Amino acid sequence: MSEELLKVKDLHAGIDGKEILRGVNLTIRPGEVHAIMGPNGSGKSTFSGVLAGDPRFTVTSGSAFLGDTDLLALSPEDRSHEGLFLSFQYPVEIPGVTMVNFMRAAVNAKRKYLGEAPMSAADFLKLMRQKRAVVELDNKLASRSVNEGFSGGEKKRNEIFQMAVLEPKLSILDETDSGLDIDALRIVAGGVNRLRNQNNATIVITHYQRLLDYIKPDFVHILYKGRIVHSGGPELALELEEKGYDWIKQEVDGE
């Protein structure tokens, strides 16, 4: 086992021949929280999508390992089974697929991957009940179609609920704070904190210090034009909050 939970080396990726990620390097160890910040369009969602295996993006060079596992060689589902989780900036609505069927399929697919038998109905219901409590998600949502007609806050809480069920090693939260009011933010952040331990890690993608008041990062990175142009401790986020991104842009674009 390597010490690193995630090791991304010189990752280049793009869409339709247009390069978006232009050499990303990032190393994350168990127990850490990393924040990735940066202006709109920098490539933050692309980075999370590429790690999760979004077929829209093409990786042109570089590598990404989760522990000893070469992520880029796996299908999105196997990346999930290996312990990667992406909380979507825009969770997808799936009309006609109920939350409960969706979660059952997810839970049992992972068990199958691990060579375990499907979960019994009783155990499954118990699991759902426990994990819902993590983000105070209403039971009524279970019979509804995935994300369909959910409020912005419900969608984000639903993401964290799924994360709680799947117990990933590495969670990437892509702007999980956007569109949340302060109560929802507290619930979501509280959920994330409860799921943290010595063995897992979290990447928090955000624009705002606000979320980082609740989920305290160990490291803060600034992604700009497809590269991590600055890394530092929690104080970097505070600096950004104060000064905005212009100085970064100047620094990079001015060269």
Add this chain to the structure above:
Amino acid sequence: MKLTQALGQYLELYRASKCSTTGALARLNRLAADAMPAAIENYKANATEPYETRLAAMFAPDYGVNINRVDIPADIAASFRCGVPQLNSLLVVVANDIFHATDSLSKNMPEGMQVKSLRDDLPEEAAAYLFESIKPAYPEVLANSLMAHDGVYIHVDRGIDIEKPVQIVNIFSSPVAMLTPRRVLIVAEENSRVRVLLCDHTQNSDVQHLNSQVVQIVAKAGAQVELYDIEESGAATNRVNTVFADIHKDARLVLNSNFLHGGVSRNEFIVNLEGDGADANLSGLGICADKQMLDTRVTLRHNCRHGNSRQIFKNALYDEARGFFGGKIIVEEGAEHTDAAQTNRNIIVSEKARMQTSPQLEIYCDEVKCSHGATTGQLDERAMFYMQTRGIPADEARRMLTQAFMADVVDNISFEVLRQRLHILVEKRLSGAAGSCETCATSCRGAN
């Protein structure tokens, strides 16, 4: 092959052989024989229709016809169980083209109802309905009428509400290629109600069959007729199915047609709303894989005031499967306050699958509400990816999304036992359980 040859071979056969029918059926055979030459002569396939399901192609193979009324062994017939158990139905088994009443039918026939073979003595009115199907525009119906020597007759008396559904299990069983003419006539008198479930199964799934089927429905004033159809036959079983329905004042028709497995299936629904306030609800789903083909045609004619019609047809096409939907709504002069809506939605799951759809509206009246829409697309890629990131394998995600896509057609079925069962059949079909009749999801054979 030209239609003259394709259908002409059966006309020759009819003329050369001794007629096995008497009474109304013999008359039907004769009327068809008389009408056929001109009908074939004048017939023109629609320019938009696919070649595979044109009549000339469907009737082209040299099928045998069961002129001598050879029955299949009874134990084979008895070994079939339909995929809709606990139905507690009035069961009829049609083995190839031969009517078999079962105990469940003869012992439980409700008061005010008849279910019998078309070979039995028929009231004149019923015979007249059969003869009405002789229309030059439908050579396929003429071919069926020419060869029909049996069938199912269902009659419900005025005001009678039949709770138990009639279930007609169609079985194909023949060692050689065979064309099977099937007939069903349903007459619901005023304010009566009846539900009929049809299903198709094949015993020798490697042998070519052509199911030539004509269903006629008459719903008199205030009556309600529901016809459900599940096609689950072998890959070498083709079908040319024509359903005529005449819906009178304040009467209601429910027609639901499901293609789960089969070969090339052509289904035409010709529905006439004849009396004020008549109502028709048509729906169907098709799950087509391999080289299967589903062709659905609807002609829905509003010829009354305050008529209401709803249509929803959905298909999912895999592999090299093909689909065709031709839906026509005609609103005749004077059909005021018509409310008609038609929807056709298709999902192309594999790159090589194809769908062609051609909706048409012909409106000869103001004061009508008419809408139609057709879409053909792929499964939502974002939804696929989202599900995969949760660990759901691509195949299963695809199945769940297709099932979700079909769900509203099934949910729309008010016949509860069937609705529940169909949800399961669709799920099983999508998980690839029904590769052929032997392995099919319904395990209608053998299971007891």
